[in-house]
């Protein structure tokens with residue numbers, strides 16, 4: 001029996017790059033439109049009388065380059081910050097597609113950040129073709145930071161505004177991103193804001209990536225034709241006010257998840273236009289440029305399979 005490979009968070013960080021992550025996630029998103037994705041909604045188990053959860057996301061993606069079979073197990077323990085530990089801990093179990101044997105266990109917190117940011121980037125590419133000058137990000141946590149890096153790299157926005165509930169955190173993240181981007185330029189690309197209204201005022205694209213229960217974004221603040229990637233996943237609380245959903249073209253990643261996790265948005269009378277993969281595959285049209293578009297992201301099991309396969313192949317190729 002072949003030995004089982006373990007790939008740590010540090011090793012994943014060394015291996016991943018935005019070009020390949022983007023391509024693997026585009027493949028995963030498109031696969032739902034081409035019957036190459038085998039997956040269901042994520043399962044969630046509440047752990048007794050706590051706010052702790054254990055989730056699983058299992059599936060298979062059929063593709064020569066990015067195909068994989070696997071399952072991501074992750075926990076969300078919101079009180080972990082008291083122990084100086086991240087709330088989300090994740091591992092992907094990658095299985096052999098021929099035999100079902102376990103091939104690798106891959107630490108997946110970084111994968112989750114990067115693949116989610118890459119999914120927003122693919123959605124932005126296919127739903128919003130023009131004017132990528134100013135990006136606004138609400139939330140300077142792991143997702144907010146990964147989105148800032150991905151969108152700078154993949155689109156080259158001239159200005160990336162970042163708001164966080166505590167401005168101190170937004171400033172720290174902005175300083176770190178500017179340092180890594182270009183230490184010498186007087187015009188810094190990343191700018192911290194303490195007002196959401198000011199942060200999004202000139203934005204062509206917006207990302208919302210917080211974990212609070214408040215509605216953050218108002219329709220009256222938005223530019224015509226703006227594209228929004230709404231990353232927060234919660235069946236009850238939403239970061240965008242209801243009027244935004246009602247006045248926009250709303251796209252999703254996969255129907256199986258949306259049926260269960262996005263009921264609250266459907267209850268507003270919003271009809272989803274379809275899956276991003278259907279736009280990539282030209283089964284449905286993208287929105288017209290004067291409409292507000294929303295990508296309501298849930299995160300799909302096959303995204304994890306695609307990036308796990310990528311990480312595994314890169315690890316094996318550079319480990320000989």
Ligand SMILES: NC(=O)C1=CN([C@@H]2O[C@H](COP(=O)(O)OP(=O)(O)OC[C@H]3O[C@@H](n4cnc5c(N)ncnc54)[C@H](O)[C@@H]3O)[C@@H](O)[C@H]2O)C=CC1
Nearest residue numbers: 116139140141142143165209210211212232233297298299
């Ligand atoms: N769509 C997808 O595929 C995925 C979505 N997510 C979602 O992304 C969101 C962010 O996750 P992470 O960045 O990993 O978390 P994190 O814990 O690193 O960051 C959370 C952010 O939310 C902010 N926040 C907390 N309470 C707030 C409030 N009441 N008002 C405004 N901001 C508040 C914090 O300041 C922080 O910036 C979560 O809602 C999570 O469910 C996470 C992974 C994948």
Ligand SMILES: O=C([O-])C1=[NH+]CCC1
Nearest residue numbers: 057112233298299300
């Ligand atoms: O797809 C994913 O991994 C997650 N979605 C929401 C929290 C984590």
